Amino acid sequence: MSADLEVELTAERQHLSASRSALRRMREHAEALFATGDKVAGDSYTAEQLGRHMARRVLELADDPSTPLFFGRLDFGAGEHAGHDYHVGRRHVTDEAGEPMVLDWRAPISRSFYRASVKDPQGVAVRRRFGFVEGAITSFEDEHLDRGEELGTASKILTQEIERPRVGPMRDIVATIQPEQDELVRADLADSLCVQGAPGTGKTAVGLHRAAYLLYLHRERLRRSGVLIVGPNRAFLGYIAAVLPALGEVEVAQSTVEDLIARLPVRGEDTVEAAVVKHDVRMAQVLHRAVWSHVGKPSAPMTVPDGSYRWRIGEEPLRRVVDEARREGLPYAVGRERVRARVVSLLLRQSEARRGDSPPESWQRRMAKARPVTEFLDEVWPALTPEGLLHRLLTDREALREHADGLLTDDEQEAIIQPKPAKTAKSTKWTGADTVLMDEIAGLLDRMPSFGHVVLDEAQDLSPMQCRAIARRSEHGSITLLGDLAQGTAPWASADWAVSLAHLGKPGAPVVPLTVGFRVPAVVVELANRLLPALRVNVPPAESLRRDGSLVVRATSDLEFDLDREVRAALEHEGSVAVIAADAAVDGLRAKLKLNDRVEIVPASIVKGLEYDHVIVIEPAEIVDAEPRGLNRLYVVLTRAVSRLTVIHAVPLPEPLT
Numbered sequence: 001m002s003a004d005l006e007v008e009l010t011a012e013r014q015h016l017s018a019s020r021s022a023l024r025r026m027r028e029h030a031e032a033l034f035a036t037g038d039k040v041a042g043d044s045y046t047a048e049q050l051g052r053h054m055a056r057r058v059l060e061l062a063d064d065p066s067t068p069l070f071f072g073r074l075d076f077g078a079g080e081h082a083g084h085d086y087h088v089g090r091r092h093v094t095d096e097a098g099e100p101m102v103l104d105w106r107a108p109i110s111r112s113f114y115r116a117s118v119k120d121p122q123g124v125a126v127r128r129r130f131g132f133v134e135g136a137i138t139s140f141e142d143e144h145l146d147r148g149e150e151l152g153t154a155s156k157i158l159t160q161e162i163e164r165p166r167v168g169p170m171r172d173i174v175a176t177i178q179p180e181q182d183e184l185v186r187a188d189l190a191d192s193l194c195v196q197g198a199p200g201t202g203k204t205a206v207g208l209h210r211a212a213y214l215l216y217l218h219r220e221r222l223r224r225s226g227v228l229i230v231g232p233n234r235a236f237l238g239y240i241a242a243v244l245p246a247l248g249e250v251e252v253a254q255s256t257v258e259d260l261i262a263r264l265p266v267r268g269e270d271t272v273e274a275a276v277v278k279h280d281v282r283m284a285q286v287l288h289r290a291v292w293s294h295v296g297k298p299s300a301p302m303t304v305p306d307g308s309y310r311w312r313i314g315e316e317p318l319r320r321v322v323d324e325a326r327r328e329g330l331p332y333a334v335g336r337e338r339v340r341a342r343v344v345s346l347l348l349r350q351s352e353a354r355r356g357d358s359p360p361e362s363w364q365r366r367m368a369k370a371r372p373v374t375e376f377l378d379e380v381w382p383a384l385t386p387e388g389l390l391h392r393l394l395t396d397r398e399a400l401r402e403h404a405d406g407l408l409t410d411d412e413q414e415a416i417i418q419p420k421p422a423k424t425a426k427s428t429k430w431t432g433a434d435t436v437l438m439d440e441i442a443g444l445l446d447r448m449p450s451f452g453h454v455v456l457d458e459a460q461d462l463s464p465m466q467c468r469a470i471a472r473r474s475e476h477g478s479i480t481l482l483g484d485l486a487q488g489t490a491p492w493a494s495a496d497w498a499v500s501l502a503h504l505g506k507p508g509a510p511v512v513p514l515t516v517g518f519r520v521p522a523v524v525v526e527l528a529n530r531l532l533p534a535l536r537v538n539v540p541p542a543e544s545l546r547r548d549g550s551l552v553v554r555a556t557s558d559l560e561f562d563l564d565r566e567v568r569a570a571l572e573h574e575g576s577v578a579v580i581a582a583d584a585a586v587d588g589l590r591a592k593l594k595l596n597d598r599v600e601i602v603p604a605s606i607v608k609g610l611e612y613d614h615v616i617v618i619e620p621a622e623i624v625d626a627e628p629r630g631l632n633r634l635y636v637v638l639t640r641a642v643s644r645l646t647v648i649h650a651v652p653l654p655e656p657l658t
């Protein structure tokens with residue numbers, strides 16, 4: 001290394017350690033405020049608010065010594081920052097005088113770190129990227145944009161980052177976000193968008209960084225309404241759980257759709273036929289009809305005793321009240337209360353006319369609860385519960401026929417009628433699809449609070465009814481929809497993003513493709529892409545940035561022997577190892593294979609969204625045969641490998657791979 005370079009490196013290391021000290025000082029300051037917060041706050045509510053705020057601040061300022069505090073530097077040669085240089089990192093760090101030592105990657109100036117180019121330098125003369133080993137600076141790489149130098153994806157530091165062996169949970173990509181990813185990350189809060197990306201193109205990474213970016217820009221607003229990340233299963237959520245906290249974002253809800261909407265525990269299972277019907281969007285109409293069929297016509301006047309007097313409301317005014325409330329298009333339960341309020345106001349007017357002044361509020365409350373009023377409501381606008389209504393619909397053929405007429409065929413109705421009807425809603429073994437239907441009913445009955453932003457990952461597998469459940473929770477917010485139509489494995493998987501977006505209440509949101517793969521090596525992508533024509537979806541194929549990696553496809557007559565040998569070979573390398581097999585084969589393999597901490601045996605059905613350094617796929621044909629969309633499942637399975645993929649098979653490979 002030249003002497004000049006050594007001097008520069010030393011200066012950068014000093015800046016890093018000074019920044020770490022400054023961050024420590026900021027954290028100690030926050031901790032001191034946290035400790036004394038309740039003494040300075042005027043009342044207990046303010047003290048609690050302040051306490052919570054400070055506790056969060058302390059968490060946000062946590063420093064992980066194994067990750068660098070900054071990863072880049074911008075030297076400006078022109079524009080309003082000319083003559084200044086800024087280090088770009090995971091969060092703002094300021095010195096004691098309040099001067100910036102590290103800029104948050106989300107700050108407006110930092111944008112140039114990701115977007116400046118020779119064509120559009122944005123005032124940047126030099127962009128520097130740092131190489132790190134366990135939090136210590138080991139190298140840097142400069143691009144003199146002012147001299148026409150630009151590395152793009154040829155950057156060694158980017159290459160090292162994407163080729164590093166994977167161990168442990170997913171990490172953030174702030175240091176190496178690519179321009180086309182950055183554009184999505186920094187889209188406006190008001191903009192909903194859909195990202196169609198081949199495996200490993202960074203969709204999950206983009207979604208998580210977008211959440212962090214939006215929280216930075218709209219902190220107060222989003223803290224109130226909330227940001228939600230929806231993932232396909234708990235294994236996936238566990239895998240991504242550490243990314244946002246590492247970026248200082250500790251308050252983002254992460255959930256599966258099932259957990260988000262479940263009102264009651266799921267104890268039953270549907271047949272595929274039943275689940276397909278229950279997830280179909282026509283069920284929304286069936287349920288709408290079922291709910292509103294409960295509104296009746298008043299058929300008699302109402303008499304309400306009040307001390308020695310009796311108020312009377314005629315049938316006609318009662319009809320008008322019900323008709324008006326219906327026309328207002330309110331949720332059902334809100335409509336019921338509206339009718340009650342209008343009835344009380346009719347009584348109030350009579351009372352005022354008779355007494356010459358307004359009765360007290362307690363009188364109005366008493367009238368609202370008076371038995372004839374409640375009886376009237378129970379008759380023309382009865383209170384409903386989602387589980388009560390659904391129980392009736394799925395156990396009473398007549399009721400189902402009435403509401404599903406012209407919407408569901410006889411066979412479809414028969415598929416969802418409970419085969420052994422439970423006596424009550426309480427004793428019903430509800431299925432996952434039932435909870436989706438209950439959520440739809442809950443949405444017809446009442447309003448739901450809306451998140452400020454929802455990120456939906458692996459969204460190709462959301463059913464229309466699940467999309468509607470999310471739409472109810474993002475009505476006043478925006479969404480980022482992430483997925484790959486080729487990876488759709490659910491029976492109701494989407495074939496067209498425009499349709500999903502419509503169900504999600506965001507019709508017309510733009511669909512943006514990502515095609516550059518950061519995970520899967522080119523040789524593996526080439527194998528997986530052979531499946532694409534058979535998947536019959538209209539998606540652009542992936543192109544890998546990675547020229548390294550290896551692929552072995554081995555026919556064997558002794559699966560056990562070869563598997564054992566391949567696992568041992570895999571363990572000679574650094575990183576995680578997964579043996580992926582058809583779900584039904586997993587138990588048998590677990591019993592046979594001598595396990596090692598670094599080797600996981602994973603059922604094909606849960607690997608979506610995950611990645612492992614070395615993947616060993618057992619019997620692709622069994623994976624394909626296990627389910628109707630088995631080829632899509634195989635496509636998912638083959639694209640989990642970061643470095644090496646080994647395929648072992650005793651039976652012939654599925655046709656597109658031969």
Ligand SMILES: Nc1ncnc2c1ncn2[C@@H]1O[C@H](COP(=O)(O)OP(=O)(O)OP(=O)(O)O)[C@@H](O)[C@H]1O
Pocket residue numbers: 161162171172173176177178181197198199200201202203204205206484487518519608609610611639
């Ligand atoms: N700009 C980047 N710099 C470095 N690594 C990146 C970048 N973008 C993505 N990656 C890495 O590539 C891998 C794949 O990313 P990610 O899981 O977000 O892809 P995906 O499109 O969601 O994949 P899948 O369709 O399989 O779910 C991850 O390890 C991620 O950290």
